[in-house]
Amino acid sequence: MDVKELSKTIIEFYEKLSTWEEGVVKDSGLTTAQNHTIEIVGHEGAIKMKQLADKLGVTTGTLTVSIDRLEEKELLRRVPHKSDRRSYLIELTEKGQEVFKMHHNHHINLTREMMAGFSEQEQANFYGAVKKIMENF
Amino acid sequence: MDVKELSKTIIEFYEKLSTWEEGVVKDSGLTTAQNHTIEIVGHEGAIKMKQLADKLGVTTGTLTVSIDRLEEKELLRRVPHKSDRRSYLIELTEKGQEVFKMHHNHHINLTREMMAGFSEQEQANFYGAVKKIMENF
DNA sequence: TGTTTTTACCTTGACTGTCAAGATATTTGA
DNA sequence: TCAAATATCTTGACAGTCAAGGTAAAAACA
Numbered sequence: 001m002d003v004k005e006l007s008k009t010i011i012e013f014y015e016k017l018s019t020w021e022e023g024v025v026k027d028s029g030l031t032t033a034q035n036h037t038i039e040i041v042g043h044e045g046a047i048k049m050k051q052l053a054d055k056l057g058v059t060t061g062t063l064t065v066s067i068d069r070l071e072e073k074e075l076l077r078r079v080p081h082k083s084d085r086r087s088y089l090i091e092l093t094e095k096g097q098e099v100f101k102m103h104h105n106h107h108i109n110l111t112r113e114m115m116a117g118f119s120e121q122e123q124a125n126f127y128g129a130v131k132k133i134m135e136n137f
Numbered sequence: 138m139d140v141k142e143l144s145k146t147i148i149e150f151y152e153k154l155s156t157w158e159e160g161v162v163k164d165s166g167l168t169t170a171q172n173h174t175i176e177i178v179g180h181e182g183a184i185k186m187k188q189l190a191d192k193l194g195v196t197t198g199t200l201t202v203s204i205d206r207l208e209e210k211e212l213l214r215r216v217p218h219k220s221d222r223r224s225y226l227i228e229l230t231e232k233g234q235e236v237f238k239m240h241h242n243h244h245i246n247l248t249r250e251m252m253a254g255f256s257e258q259e260q261a262n263f264y265g266a267v268k269k270i271m272e273n274f
Numbered sequence: 275t276g277t278t279t280t281t282a283c284c285t286t287g288a289c290t291g292t293c294a295a296g297a298t299a300t301t302t303g304a
Numbered sequence: 305t306c307a308a309a310t311a312t313c314t315t316g317a318c319a320g321t322c323a324a325g326g327t328a329a330a331a332a333c334a
Contacts, residue, residue, distance in 0.1 A: 001264060
């Protein structure tokens with residue numbers, strides 16, 4: 001297998017996913033940064049600011065502003081931490097959960113679309129390959 | 138194959154690539170937007186502003202500012218279009234080519250890393266699967 | 275040909291995302 | 305107790321982005 005050709009194809013795949021994601025997010029009236037935040041809180045459940053900032057790869061200063069805006073949009077809320085009065089737990093509101101579920105469904109549909117024409121075995125092979133790749137880097 | 142599990146894995150793969158890319162780009166002193174611009178000009182060769190803006194998915198207003206900055210960094214230049222005096226061709230400078238090649242090599246190395254432990258057949262299967270997926274969406 | 279429409283690019287104003295640096299409040303550890 | 309560490313917030317400075325409006329040139333057309 002020609003590594004250049006493979007590299008090119010992986011990049012194209014990445015770009016295509018990226019474009020798809022941007023389109024879906026924009027339609028929902030969010031920015032990609034805001035969507036990413038909702039995705040993480042949706043998957044992780046209630047999470048501290050600091051931990052969330054680390055997962056997003058931004059500083060806490062950046063996150064403060066970002067959470068302010070998402071709170072204004074009523075997609076998530078700050079809940080005072082029970083045992084640490086410096087800290088908050090961030091959690092999704094009802095509305096936030098809706099947005100999260102909606103986005104999740106979009107992804108499920110995309111995956112189904114992608115797998116059109118793949119046999120069970122081919123799907124399993126692809127899944128296994130991606131898993132293995134992720135262990136490699 | 139469970140579509141939810143597969144979807145989750147594809148998203149993780151995407152996120153991992155995204156994080157990798159951000160890291161590599163940041164190390165080179167560019168923003169992701171600037172890098173993306175260089176990638177496209179590198180692959181396409183001399184290209185008009187309008188076409189470049191379309192490929193990047195931004196407005197020409199955004200691109201004007203962006204190209205201004207990349208020209209200041211001496212990574213690319215505006216060359217007046219021969220037959221259309223409203224237009225410019227954007228092309229990489231020597232320095233821009235270097236950056237482009239460097240980034241390209243990073244990707245080649247990443248791909249090699251990813252494929253560690255894959256047989257020729259497995260690599261070809263993975264390549265074929267990704268190609269097929271891209272036709273599906 | 276002369277005029278209108280379209281096209282390509284630039285400018286500006288407003289907003290988001292981002293970081294670095296510094297402030298405040300609280301917790302931890304010596 | 306009190307200094308050090310931690311969690312969050314604030315602010316100032318930029319980059320990226322779009323929309324809207326401006327200029328110049330090309331294209332269409334009457």
